[in-house]
Amino acid sequence: MSAIKATSRLEVRGLSTSFATDAGRIQSVADVSFSIAPGQTVALVGESGSGKSVTSLSLMGLHARTSQAQMQGEAWFVRRDGTRVNLLALREDRLRALRGNEMAMIFQEPMTSLNPVRTIGAQIAESVRLHRKLDRAAANAHALRMLELVEIPAAAQRVHQYPHQLSGGMRQRVMIALAMACDPTLLIADEPTTALDVTIQAQILALMGRLQKETGMSVLFITHNLGVVAQYADAVAVMYAGRIVESAPVHALFADPQHPYTRGLLECLPGVARRQGHSLAQQAGFQLFSGPATPRRTRLLAIAGQVCSPLSPPPGCAFAPRCPKREGVCDCAMPALQSTAPDRQVRCTVLARQPIANHHDPVTA
Amino acid sequence: MTDPANLIEVQGLRKYFGGGSHPVRAVDGVSFAIRHGETLGLVGESGSGKSTIGRLLTRLAEPTGGSMMYRPQDGAALDLATLSQSQYRPLRSRIQIIFQDPYASLNPRMRIRNVLDEALDTHGLAPGSARLPRIHALLEQVGLRSEHAERYAHEFSGGQRQRIGIARALAVEPQFIVADEPLSALDVSIQAQVVNLLCDLKEQLGLTLLFISHDLDVVEYLCDRVVVLYLGRVMEIAPTRDLYANPQHPYTRALLEAAPVPDPAHRRSITLLKGDLPSPAHPPSGCVFRTRCPQAAEQCAIHDTTPRETSPGRWTACWRNE
Amino acid sequence: MSVDSRWSLQLRRLFARKVVVLAACMLALIVLVAAVWPAVSGADPNAIAVSERLRAPSAVHWAGTDELGRDVLLRIVHGARYSLLIGCVTAAGAVLLGTLMGILAGFFTRLDAPLMRLVDAMMSFPDILLGIALVSILGVSLWNVMLALVVVYTPRVARVVRAATLVLRELLFVDAARALGVRTHRILWAHVLPNLMSPVLVQLTFIFAYAILAEAGLSFLGVGVPPEIPTWGTMIAGSLEYSDRAIWTVLFPGLAIVLTAVSLQMLGDGVRDMLDPKLKKAV
Numbered sequence: 001m002s003a004i005k006a007t008s009r010l011e012v013r014g015l016s017t018s019f020a021t022d023a024g025r026i027q028s029v030a031d032v033s034f035s036i037a038p039g040q041t042v043a044l045v046g047e048s049g050s051g052k053s054v055t056s057l058s059l060m061g062l063h064a065r066t067s068q069a070q071m072q073g074e075a076w077f078v079r080r081d082g083t084r085v086n087l088l089a090l091r092e093d094r095l096r097a098l099r100g101n102e103m104a105m106i107f108q109e110p111m112t113s114l115n116p117v118r119t120i121g122a123q124i125a126e127s128v129r130l131h132r133k134l135d136r137a138a139a140n141a142h143a144l145r146m147l148e149l150v151e152i153p154a155a156a157q158r159v160h161q162y163p164h165q166l167s168g169g170m171r172q173r174v175m176i177a178l179a180m181a182c183d184p185t186l187l188i189a190d191e192p193t194t195a196l197d198v199t200i201q202a203q204i205l206a207l208m209g210r211l212q213k214e215t216g217m218s219v220l221f222i223t224h225n226l227g228v229v230a231q232y233a234d235a236v237a238v239m240y241a242g243r244i245v246e247s248a249p250v251h252a253l254f255a256d257p258q259h260p261y262t263r264g265l266l267e268c269l270p271g272v273a274r275r276q277g278h279s280l281a282q283q284a285g286f287q288l289f290s291g292p293a294t295p296r297r298t299r300l301l302a303i304a305g306q307v308c309s310p311l312s313p314p315p316g317c318a319f320a321p322r323c324p325k326r327e328g329v330c331d332c333a334m335p336a337l338q339s340t341a342p343d344r345q346v347r348c349t350v351l352a353r354q355p356i357a358n359h360h361d362p363v364t365a
Numbered sequence: 366m367t368d369p370a371n372l373i374e375v376q377g378l379r380k381y382f383g384g385g386s387h388p389v390r391a392v393d394g395v396s397f398a399i400r401h402g403e404t405l406g407l408v409g410e411s412g413s414g415k416s417t418i419g420r421l422l423t424r425l426a427e428p429t430g431g432s433m434m435y436r437p438q439d440g441a442a443l444d445l446a447t448l449s450q451s452q453y454r455p456l457r458s459r460i461q462i463i464f465q466d467p468y469a470s471l472n473p474r475m476r477i478r479n480v481l482d483e484a485l486d487t488h489g490l491a492p493g494s495a496r497l498p499r500i501h502a503l504l505e506q507v508g509l510r511s512e513h514a515e516r517y518a519h520e521f522s523g524g525q526r527q528r529i530g531i532a533r534a535l536a537v538e539p540q541f542i543v544a545d546e547p548l549s550a551l552d553v554s555i556q557a558q559v560v561n562l563l564c565d566l567k568e569q570l571g572l573t574l575l576f577i578s579h580d581l582d583v584v585e586y587l588c589d590r591v592v593v594l595y596l597g598r599v600m601e602i603a604p605t606r607d608l609y610a611n612p613q614h615p616y617t618r619a620l621l622e623a624a625p626v627p628d629p630a631h632r633r634s635i636t637l638l639k640g641d642l643p644s645p646a647h648p649p650s651g652c653v654f655r656t657r658c659p660q661a662a663e664q665c666a667i668h669d670t671t672p673r674e675t676s677p678g679r680w681t682a683c684w685r686n687e
Numbered sequence: 688m689s690v691d692s693r694w695s696l697q698l699r700r701l702f703a704r705k706v707v708v709l710a711a712c713m714l715a716l717i718v719l720v721a722a723v724w725p726a727v728s729g730a731d732p733n734a735i736a737v738s739e740r741l742r743a744p745s746a747v748h749w750a751g752t753d754e755l756g757r758d759v760l761l762r763i764v765h766g767a768r769y770s771l772l773i774g775c776v777t778a779a780g781a782v783l784l785g786t787l788m789g790i791l792a793g794f795f796t797r798l799d800a801p802l803m804r805l806v807d808a809m810m811s812f813p814d815i816l817l818g819i820a821l822v823s824i825l826g827v828s829l830w831n832v833m834l835a836l837v838v839v840y841t842p843r844v845a846r847v848v849r850a851a852t853l854v855l856r857e858l859l860f861v862d863a864a865r866a867l868g869v870r871t872h873r874i875l876w877a878h879v880l881p882n883l884m885s886p887v888l889v890q891l892t893f894i895f896a897y898a899i900l901a902e903a904g905l906s907f908l909g910v911g912v913p914p915e916i917p918t919w920g921t922m923i924a925g926s927l928e929y930s931d932r933a934i935w936t937v938l939f940p941g942l943a944i945v946l947t948a949v950s951l952q953m954l955g956d957g958v959r960d961m962l963d964p965k966l967k968k969a970v
Contacts, residue, residue: 022696047552048523153640167641168411197410198579199638202623206637224553227625231632250629268557270586272627299564300586302557306522423866457868469859474881483877487868530863537867 009186009218010059011035014073015088017051017058025070026310028054029242032073033337038185041212041219043233043250045226045265049307051242052222056188059087059220060105061095077103080185101131104179108191110171114163120147120174121159127181146177150207169200173207180211187212188220193228205232226265230254235343238262241307241318244337248344258346260323264303317349325350371436372541372573373399373422378431378446380417380597387646391417393597393653394431396672399541401438404567404574406588406605408581408620412642413594415577416465419543421446422575423462424453435460437540458488461534465546467526471518477504477529478514484536503532508562524555528562535566541573548583560587581624585609590678593617596645596653599672602680613681615658652682660685700961707957710950717947721767732757732765732917741933751935753926759936762917763943769918770899770947773833777898778891780837785844786887790875792845793852803849806842814839814897815904822910829912836901840894847886855879885962892955896948903944919944 491499501511736756821835905911906920926936
């Protein structure tokens with residue numbers, strides 16, 4: 001248990017969220033802890049069912065009331081004036097004062113996140129008028145400046161257009177403009193480029209990087225794309241079945257992934273497999289499936305099986321059924337997050353038992 | 366391009382949506398060939414027309430123009446574009462398709478057994494008592510179990526549903542399969558499983574595969590040759606290794622550069638393409654890529670951009686490579 | 688993956704709201720009474736007893752007697768049979784015909800325009816007026832009323848089914864079936880039709896209710912079922928002039944209509960909510 005870092009913008013401790021469904025209460029997210037320093041980009045990586053989106057919605061307090069979300073833990077956010085507030089314990093009206101103002105969020109599908117019957121200028125101006133109390137003319141001028149900031153061509157005409165008149169990439173820029181309108185110190189980006197073409201994705205990521213450098217805001221970047229993480233993030237937290245299974249600075253994570261799931265994720269990428277010639281494979285203990293491989297290419301190292309249903313989680317580690325390093329003890333209890341280095345943590349029973357020096361085999365790529 | 370090694374020869378294929386003076390040109394004069402037994406990659410972003418080409422080959426959409434010659438080794442050559450739906454029907458046991466969305470491509474009210482039953486029934490395969498064993502064999506072939514036959518689609522995960530979709534396509538014993546972005550809706554760890562499955566099946570059954578995707582890494586892994594599309598037109602065709610090692614067309618280079626590499630040691634700033642995709646109803650004159658091309662010149666607006674063979678097996682649409 | 692049977696989950700969702708449970712019980716009671724009571728009692732609902740005219744509700748006649756001395760409650764129970772029959776046949780007929788029209792219009796573009804213009808023409812008349820016109824042409828009888836009401840309600844179903852078919856036609860699993868070479872009629876039967884069941888089921892319950900109300904209205908106006916047949920509508924029609932003195936002669940048949948129609952509508956609401964969980968109200 002580390003003390004609160006004096007320089008955190010956001011410090012999340014033990015966040016857990018559960019929902020009521022037809023089939024009972026399910027735990028979507030459990031024991032999530034991470035921190036983001038000012039100006040830092042932290043990536044939350046996971047596949048479906050990992051709980052990464054639920055985490056971001058919990059922080060913003062955006063769960064639907066009908067889902068009966070129950071949240072536990074703390075999320076300490078440092079405001080512009082230096083005061084610290086626990087986002088999970090804030091009243092709705094105080095949280096609303098922060099949303100769109102000091103904390104902003106952008107989503108995956110800009111078409112459904114923008115109001116189709118209001119012009120984009122009006123939507124941006126609304127945010128500014130609400131939080132900065134500007135009058136209509138000043139707000140509209142600010143909206144225009146924001147559109148120019150996100151490099152929308154012909155911004156003066158676009159400000160009067162409706163979302164459906166813009167392309168996907170443009171709409172995502174509008175979302176970013178909306179999010180940046182009140183100069184937030186924390187931006188939560190939930191898969192902002194997943195629905196975009198790769199060339200547009202490159203533009204959007206470059207834009208976000210530039211804005212981050214100019215304003216010094218922190219970014220919590222949620223994605224399943226390891227390529228984006230490698231190019232953009234400073235630190236990474238890998239999530240599986242609602243828990244963080246590994247967190248590390250980005251260079252360390254890619255050079256030396258410790259958790260079997262992280263290793264599996266990296267190795268099953270066709271590009272990575274080819275580049276590193278499967279040397280990671282043997283070390284991770286992944287067995288090549290039996291079966292013929294074509295003479296020219298070797299099989300991809302897939303992680304066997306699929307993620308368990310949240311309604312019937314395994315008795316111990318959630319990844320155990322798919323893990324090549326599984327041992328009997330893995331099914332006894334959920335492992336705790338352990339530090340393996342000053343800024344690295346791993347949730348693995350088998351790894352926890354080894355002395356720290358043996359945790360990683362250096363990659364000879 | 367008439368070569369006995371070709372199973373499919375597409376020539377000047379066009380698909381325009383809507384009438385009037387400015388129809389949406391989804392596919393605008395595409396020509397390429399698919400050889401027997403190869404895996405051809407069709408790569409492009411949204412608006413490139415790659416999915417439409419898949420649908421045209423399987424006649425789920427009617428072409429506006431051009432030809433699609435089908436040259437099976439054991440039969441006469443046919444132009445798929447000119448066949449009527451009832452003439453095409455017998456070919457549906459030779460040419461099959463796997464869809465992108467594993468959630469929408471299975472009828473939620475049908476058991477898996479009935480899904481495969483319908484496929485076998487339609488072409489009179491494995492009749493009578495041979496039916497159920499065949500269904501079980503198909504499921505096992507794609508990595509599922511025979512008891513899965515009694516379940517409904519919603520009881521399966523995305524990866525499993527995609528396997529069922531593959532089993533359905535295989536049920537009619539095709540020789541050519543169009544795989545329309547079969548991995549895009551799946552988790553990364555599941556994608557690898559399905560890629561391995563496709564490779565195995567191709568080996569075992571001697572299939573010819575048209576692999577449509579926007580994921581360049583998977584295409585590099587799976588495909589023998591690649592066709593790069595932009596706004597309904599061919600930009601470049603090349604064997605995979607050559608394309609990735611030495612892309613000739615500026616769009617191919619931009620695509621390859623833009624794809625983020627999962628290695629933080631290789632961070633680089635890249636030349637970004639400016640702007641957005643032009644409207645397919647009003648494509649730019651000459652080269653359709655010129656509005657975003659970092660190397661655009663004045664003559665790009667009037668140059669004929671039919672791809673030319675710059676070296677054996679490589680075609681590019683850019684005049685700079687001639 | 689642990690699985691709850693689709694149907695038990697659906698039924699639990701259906702009966703999640705107390706109102707729906709109440710409605711279902713009420714309807715079950717009505718059906719039971721209508722089925723059993725006339726068979727058990729052998730009394731003739733049409734038996735005239737002039738000496739017993741217009742008696743207020745009492746221990747002998749729980750709902751009083753009408754202008755011809757007939758027991759009101761007995762007539763209500765017998766009337767239930769007719770009303771339920773009319774509701775059933777009309778709903779079934781409208782659903783069958785409407786589904787056929789809707790599927791053809793939705794799936795085959797060339798049939799869409801002519802069929803939908805027909806539907807538009809029929810829907811341009813208010814239900815009751817169309818009903819009156821048809822019965823006047825066909826003649827007053829039980830079956831003609833049912834026929835007329837089928838014609839009145841078919842367009843409603845056709846529109847809903849057409850809309851659903853237009854959506855289903857574009858769905859990927861229909862494309863997959865086409866890609867397999869499955870013939871069109873089998874696609875309609877095995878893929879489109881089963882997925883239409885949801886909106887059709889909702890329409891079924893509502894038309895049942897509308898038909899009962901419509902029959903009552905038509906009979907009241909004299910262009911419904913012949914007055915000899917004791918339906919709730921004919922009862923009200925026959926007793927209307929006595930209603931100032933003997934309110935029970937129209938009150939109880941009216942209550943029966945209201946109770947049945949409301950229960951059906953509540954059940955229809957429940958069915959709709961069951962089939963579309965997104966519409967479920969907040970817990």
